[in-house]
Amino acid sequence: MADAKSQLKTVIAILVVADVLIFGGWYAMWSQVPPGSRSWFYQTSYYAESGEKDDFGDAKPAEEVKKFTPGLIDMALPASFAVTAASVGWLILARRKAQKQQG
Amino acid sequence: MMNRFLVTIATVVATLTALPAFADSPFTGKTGPLKFEVDTAKSSFAFNADTAAEKVGGVAKGITGSFSIADAANAESTTGTITVATAKMETGNATRDEHMHSAEWLNAAGHPTITFAISKVSDLKVAGATATGKAHGKFTLNGITKDIVTPVEIKYSAEKNMVKVTTDLKVPLLDHGIKGKGGAVGDKVAAIVNVKCTLFGVAK
Numbered sequence: 094m095a096d097a098k099s100q101l102k103t104v105i106a107i108l109v110v111a112d113v114l115i116f117g118g119w120y121a122m123w124s125q126v127p128p129g130s131r132s133w134f135y136q137t138s139y140y141a142e143s144g145e146k147d148d149f150g151d152a153k154p155a156e157e158v159k160k161f162t163p164g165l166i167d168m169a170l171p172a173s174f175a176v177t178a179a180s181v182g183w184l185i186l187a188r189r190k191a192q193k194q195q196g
Numbered sequence: 197m198m199n200r201f202l203v204t205i206a207t208v209v210a211t212l213t214a215l216p217a218f219a220d221s222p223f224t225g226k227t228g229p230l231k232f233e234v235d236t237a238k239s240s241f242a243f244n245a246d247t248a249a250e251k252v253g254g255v256a257k258g259i260t261g262s263f264s265i266a267d268a269a270n271a272e273s274t275t276g277t278i279t280v281a282t283a284k285m286e287t288g289n290a291t292r293d294e295h296m297h298s299a300e301w302l303n304a305a306g307h308p309t310i311t312f313a314i315s316k317v318s319d320l321k322v323a324g325a326t327a328t329g330k331a332h333g334k335f336t337l338n339g340i341t342k343d344i345v346t347p348v349e350i351k352y353s354a355e356k357n358m359v360k361v362t363t364d365l366k367v368p369l370l371d372h373g374i375k376g377k378g379g380a381v382g383d384k385v386a387a388i389v390n391v392k393c394t395l396f397g398v399a400k
Contacts, residue, residue, distance in 0.1 A: 129253075130253070132250060132252075132288070132289065133249055133250055134249075134250075134289050134291075134292065135289060136288040136289050137288055137289070137290065138286075138288040139288050140242065140253060140254065140255055140288070147238070147360070147396070148238075148353060148356055148358060148360070148396065149351050149353060149360050151360075154240035154242060154392070154394045155240070155242055155253075155255070157255065157288075164289075166249070167291075
């Protein structure tokens with residue numbers, strides 16, 4: 094029983110660390126994109142005004158900025174789901190193995 | 197003395213009479229026809245549309261085209277054609293771009309270009325080297341051409357002999373036969389796509 098508790102604690106710790114890394118990493122990169130150009134999906138580039146002036150002294154139109162930004166919906170959430178599924182799967186298998194050994 | 201006075205009056209009247217010929221145009225000091233070619237590197241065709249998840253924005257690269265002004269003294273005589281390669285419309289997400297170029301959306305394979313042919317400009321208000329008015333023309337998307345009238349701003353730089361044309365287009369996707377996957381247009385994707393077109397033309 095103590096072993097099962099220990100396994101559960103390990104899984105929770107893995108999930109917490111993994112989610113902090115996944116969502117923290119996603120947010121750190123996503124928040125660097127200007128608010129109007131952010132996306133919930135991955136982007137390899139975005140379009141933002143540079144603040145420079147054009148030949149007529151007006152603000153230049155939005156220009157392409159080549160920078161990879163991970164997506165929350167198509168990258169961070171699936172990654173978190175995969176880690177959760179793998180961890181829970183490992184826990185279930187470990188418990189079944191323990192039950193077999195006891196039996 | 198009287199003769200000099202009459203000559204002065206005549207000169208003033210002649211000058212004032214001649215002024216309206218240039219009052220309808222930002223092309224101050226220019227006469228006759230003018231032609232400008234779109235500067236592909238500087239020009240921009242930016243679009244955005246609301247979807248169920250978020251507002252999607254992007255640009256079209258490689259805009260080509262030209263403008264002609266039949267009479268520099270009358271900017272309403274502006275005509276021109278702008279062409280955008282459908283496959284060069286990008287949103288920064290390759291998966292989304294692939295969907296956007298597919299037959300269910302913009303159909304880049306079947307209709308490789310989007311064009312806006314300006315036939316005239318009306319309701320011009322000129323202030324110095326800037327004119328605002330309405331551009332009339334035909335907008336072709338997905339092989340379907342529709343007459344449109346859109347606000348336009350024309351700026352001219354005599355120093356650089358360069359023109360800047362800015363227009364905001366509202367493109368109704370359904371009018372151009374674009375329904376989206378499973379009829380998403382008007383449901384999960386806004387039926388109107390906003391396009392901000394900023395074109396720089398260099399004199400030919």
